[in-house]
Amino acid sequence: xxxxxxxxxxxxxxxxxxxxxxxxxxxxxxxxxxxxxxxxxxxxxxxxxxxxxxxxxxxxxxxxxxxxxxxxxxxxxxxxxxxxxxxxxxxxxxxxxxxxxxxxxxxxxxxxxxxxxxxxxxxxxxxxxxxxxxxxxxxxxxxxxxxxxxxxxxxxxxxxxxxxxxxxxxxxxxxxxxxxxxxxxxxxxxxxxxxxxxxxxxxxxxxxxxxxxxxxxxxxxxxxxxxxxxxxxxxxxxxxxxxx
Amino acid sequence: xxxxxxxxxxxxxxxxxxxxxxxxxxxxxxxxxxxxxxxxxxxxxxxxxxxxxxxxxxxxxxxxxxxxxxxxxxxxxxxxxxxxxxxxxxxxxxxxxxxxxxxxxxxxxxxxxxxxxxxxxxxxxxxxxxxxxxxxxxxxxxxxxxxxxxxxxxxxxxxxxxxxxxxxxxxxxxxxxxxxxxxxxxxxxxxxxxxxxxxxxxxxxxxxxxxxxxxxxxxxxxxxxxxxxxxxxxxxxxxxxxxxxxxxxxxxxxxxxxxxxxxxxxxxxxxxxxxxxxxxxxxxxxxxxxxxxxxxxxxxxxxxxxxxxxxxxxxxxxxxxxxxxxxxxxxxxxxxxxxxxxxxxxxxxxxxxxxxxxxxxxxxxxxxxxxxxxxxxxxxxxxxxxxxxxxxxxxxxxxxxxxxxxxxxxx
Numbered sequence: 320x321x322x323x324x325x326x327x328x329x330x331x332x333x334x335x336x337x338x339x340x341x342x343x344x345x346x347x348x349x350x351x352x353x354x355x356x357x358x359x360x361x362x363x364x365x366x367x368x369x370x371x372x373x374x375x376x377x378x379x380x381x382x383x384x385x386x387x388x389x390x391x392x393x394x395x396x397x398x399x400x401x402x403x404x405x406x407x408x409x410x411x412x413x414x415x416x417x418x419x420x421x422x423x424x425x426x427x428x429x430x431x432x433x434x435x436x437x438x439x440x441x442x443x444x445x446x447x448x449x450x451x452x453x454x455x456x457x458x459x460x461x462x463x464x465x466x467x468x469x470x471x472x473x474x475x476x477x478x479x480x481x482x483x484x485x486x487x488x489x490x491x492x493x494x495x496x497x498x499x500x501x502x503x504x505x506x507x508x509x510x511x512x513x514x515x516x517x518x519x520x521x522x523x524x525x526x527x528x529x530x531x532x533x534x535x536x537x538x539x540x541x542x543x544x545x546x547x548x549x550x551x552x553x554x555x556x557x558x559x560x561x562x563x
Numbered sequence: 564x565x566x567x568x569x570x571x572x573x574x575x576x577x578x579x580x581x582x583x584x585x586x587x588x589x590x591x592x593x594x595x596x597x598x599x600x601x602x603x604x605x606x607x608x609x610x611x612x613x614x615x616x617x618x619x620x621x622x623x624x625x626x627x628x629x630x631x632x633x634x635x636x637x638x639x640x641x642x643x644x645x646x647x648x649x650x651x652x653x654x655x656x657x658x659x660x661x662x663x664x665x666x667x668x669x670x671x672x673x674x675x676x677x678x679x680x681x682x683x684x685x686x687x688x689x690x691x692x693x694x695x696x697x698x699x700x701x702x703x704x705x706x707x708x709x710x711x712x713x714x715x716x717x718x719x720x721x722x723x724x725x726x727x728x729x730x731x732x733x734x735x736x737x738x739x740x741x742x743x744x745x746x747x748x749x750x751x752x753x754x755x756x757x758x759x760x761x762x763x764x765x766x767x768x769x770x771x772x773x774x775x776x777x778x779x780x781x782x783x784x785x786x787x788x789x790x791x792x793x794x795x796x797x798x799x800x801x802x803x804x805x806x807x808x809x810x811x812x813x814x815x816x817x818x819x820x821x822x823x824x825x826x827x828x829x830x831x832x833x834x835x836x837x838x839x840x841x842x843x844x845x846x847x848x849x850x851x852x853x854x855x856x857x858x859x860x861x862x863x864x865x866x867x868x869x870x871x872x873x874x875x876x877x878x879x880x881x882x883x884x885x886x887x888x889x890x891x892x893x894x895x896x897x898x899x900x901x902x903x904x905x906x907x908x909x910x911x912x913x914x915x916x917x918x919x920x921x922x923x924x925x926x927x928x929x930x931x932x933x934x935x936x937x938x939x940x941x942x943x944x945x946x947x948x949x950x951x952x953x954x955x956x957x958x959x960x961x962x963x964x965x966x967x968x969x970x971x972x973x974x
Contacts, residue, residue: 368739370638376738399776400740414733416743421731423743424675436638436739 344456344468350491351484352449354520360384362545363395368437371535378435387448389556394435405441406561412441415561422562431478437538438507438528442478453477464488475501490514492521497531505531517545566878570885577861580854581890587850588894589901591843592947596902598839599942600935604910606832608928610792610819612756613828616693618819619660619785620795621802623651626815628782629822635782637666637737637775641814644781650805651816656788656798661688662781664771670764671731672722679718680763681734683771683781691787695752695765702726702750707767711749715760719751726751730764737776744774755917755928786816795819844950851954855887859958866962867970876963883959884952891951898947899940906935 342350363381370376378400382392390407394400402417412430415422430441450456454470454477461467470482481499486492497508513525522545530536554560574581614620628635641647644662651660664683669676686704689695695713696704705711712730714722724730728748736742746766753760772778786802788794795818802816819825859866866879910933917929 370739372638374738376740403741414741416733416741419731419743419745421671421743421745423669423671423731423733425669426675433739435741436735 342466344458345451347458347466347468347484347486347491348451348454348456348470351486351493352451354492354522356449357384357547358386359549359551360545360547361549363543364545365541365543366435366437366439367539367541368435369535369537369539370436371533373535376436378437382444383551383555385551385556390444391556391561392444400435404561406556406558407441408556413558413561420562422558438530438536439538439540440478450482454482459483465494479506490521492523507531518547520547566881566885567889569882570889573882573886574889577858580858581893584851584854584890585894585897587854588847588891588947588951589898591847591950592895592898592943593902593905594898595840595843595946596899596935596939596943597906597933598836598843599939600902600906600910600933601914601931602832602836603936603939604932604934606829607934608931609825609828609832612928613822613825614791614819616754616756616759617785618822618825619692620788620791621786621799621816621818622822623647623660623784623786623802623806623814623816624782626813629815629817635665636735637664637742637777637780637782638735638739640664640737640775640777640780640782641784641811642780643811644779644784646809647784647806647811647814650809650811651784651786651802654798654802654805656790656794656801658787658789659688659691660784660786661685661692662768662784664768664775664777664780664782666734666771666775666782668732668734670718670722671733676733677721679732681732681771682763682765683768684765685768692785693754698752698754699750700753702748705749705765705767707769709749709767710746710770711767712746713750713752713765714748715763716751716753717761718764719748721761724748734775736774737780742774742776744770746770755930757929792819796821840946844946847950848954851887851891851951852957855883855955856958856961858886859883859962863965863970866965867967870965870967871971880959880963883962884955887951887955887959888948891948894951895944895947899943902943903935903940906933906939909933910935 361381361383363379366378366380368376368378377396378394379396380392380394382390384390388407388409390405392405394403404415404417406413406415407430410426410430412425413422414425432440434441434444450470453474454472457469457471459467459469464487466486466488468484468486470484472480479498480501481503483497483499484493485495487494492514493511495508495510497505499505507528507530509526509528511523511526513523514521515524516522522542524542524545526540528538528540623641625635625639625641628639648660648662651657662685664681666681666683668679668681670679684693684695686695686707699713700716702713705713714724714730719725722730726748730746730748732744732746734742734744744766752765768781772780786798788798799816799818799821806814806816820829869879869882870876913930913932915930
């Protein structure tokens with residue numbers, strides 16, 4: 320009888336959501352990194368830029384990314400931008416314009432400029448880094464279905480010194496991220512509208528980024544196709560590769 | 564009359580002191596006269612350069628851009644510009660108008676890129692405005708239909724480019740994307756205006772429109788008017804009404820006086836003039852107070868005698884003020900002659916400030932020609948006389964408070 324009671328007690332205790340069993344902020348962020356961070360990726364995506372005057376412009380592009388430092392991206396549409404390629408190597412960016420057959424190099428803060436009038440910067444599109452390495456995290460609120468975590472950059476040199484993530488507890492993927500600048504001033508927010516299981520990871524494939532500085536301005540980014548973990552030839556991220 | 568005669572006689576008693584005091588006032592008045600003429604000349608040069616190279620007499624631009632000093636982004640450009648030009652040109656008093664597209668750009672350099680400002684212009688239209696052709700020191704002016712650019716001399720040197728070289732650039736286009744452009748340098752200009760020669764280049768308007776995806780659009784329209792400097796405000800308000808009626812709700816016609824950069828400059832010049840006047844007044848006051856006070860102290864017994872003979876305090880006060888006024892008048896006349904003389908000399912010779920002005924981001928020519936006018940002389944005369952009266956007030960008050968009996972005993 321005693322054994323049965325003990326067994327029942329154990330079962331009850333293991334089924335109870337005890338506070339000590341809840342995930343810490345670091346664990347949630349680590350979970351996001353496992354899903355959303357990658358060493359290498361190759362993608363085709365569509366970016367719809369909605370301007371405050373109501374104009375909308377659709378860009379289609381394909382790209383290759385290797386960690387934080389290397390990326391190559393090419394615009395497929397619209398015709399005006401077709402064939403324009405971006406090469407990122409560390410903190411330098413080269414842009415190749417096929418009609419003029421010329422390459423322009425831009426550096427430093429220019430990497431934080433928006434791509435084609437969108438709400439995404441060159442860094443946003445060409446970098447993939449581990450949040451856990453760059454930010455300290457703190458749970459600020461929690462509901463039954465979501466947990467909200469505030470990230471603060473360990474070094475203020477990152478694009479967004481503060482981020483506020485609302486994470487879906489079931490999938491472990493953020494539903495919404497508010498990106499803030501120095502002084503915690505909100506700059507933009509990203510809503511993840513759709514995720515897709517690719518291999519072992521759950522990856523956001525449709526997202527909407529809304530400017531918090533300009534009214535009625537947003538960008539929708541959809542990955543038509545994305546693969547991870549491939550190896551790129553050595554000359555992929557070179558100037559020669561860019562102009563080829 | 565007796566008072567004046569007495570004042571003149573007293574000033575002769577200490578000739579050297581009178582000369583020193585007069586000189587102090589004279590030099591302050593001369594400095595003020597010259598300063599006023601210099602600032603007037605500088606302001607005229609600024610207004611002239613600014614209206615020719617940048618502002619026109621009236622500039623039409625998007626309303627939200629009126630207070631911005633940076634070039635507008637192509638997304639903010641004004642559309643339907645042909646219709647807008649029709650409205651502007653039909654306004655009475657408008658001699659001519661021309662559209663421009665001013666845009667920030669990155670110019671390709673062998674080891675990177677440098678920021679500059681491109682200005683899309685109509686070479687023909689600009690004949691009534693900047694007359695770029697007359698500043699070309701190498702090569703020639705571009706034509707409306709070409710892909711030629713005219714580069715500021717210092718910018719060309721910075722890029723290591725010359726006439727005939729290709730110039731590649733990238734700017735933000737009307738969609739917020741990148742608008743690349745490849746041109747041939749057809750001319751190099753030297754306007755003498757630092758910011759233009761260092762940072763700007765000119766290209767044909769149609770080419771700029773194509774590069775930035777801005778068909779029938781411009782970031783500004785400049786207008787030249789009959790009697791432009793005087794009539795600008797009235798004509799600008801007429802234009803604003805016509806534009807509103809035609810449905811151009813978010814577009815403003817701004818007279819040159821109200822354009823942000825010039826407005827700031829005029830305020831700065833006004834402030835500089837006030838500060839200099841204040842400083843000169845302090846210098847003159849301290850010198851004059853000192854000498855008048857010495858004169859009063861030396862004449863303590865004489866003042867005591869005057870009071871003992873029945874002259875009242877008011878007479879003594881008026882006497883000392885009159886003395887100071889006489890010295891002040893002499894100094895002022897000398898100062899005005901000196902100041903106007905020096906200003907007139909430099910009005911013809913000019914003062915070359917190319918070393919310092921070339922660094923200023925404002926369209927101003929580096930040689931300033933001071934411009935003395937009658938108002939300058941009147942203003943300086945009033946300044947000199949007021950300073951002498953104020954300076955004498957304290958010593959005069961001190962003199963009238965002397966006890967006659969005690970003053971007579973003073974050695």
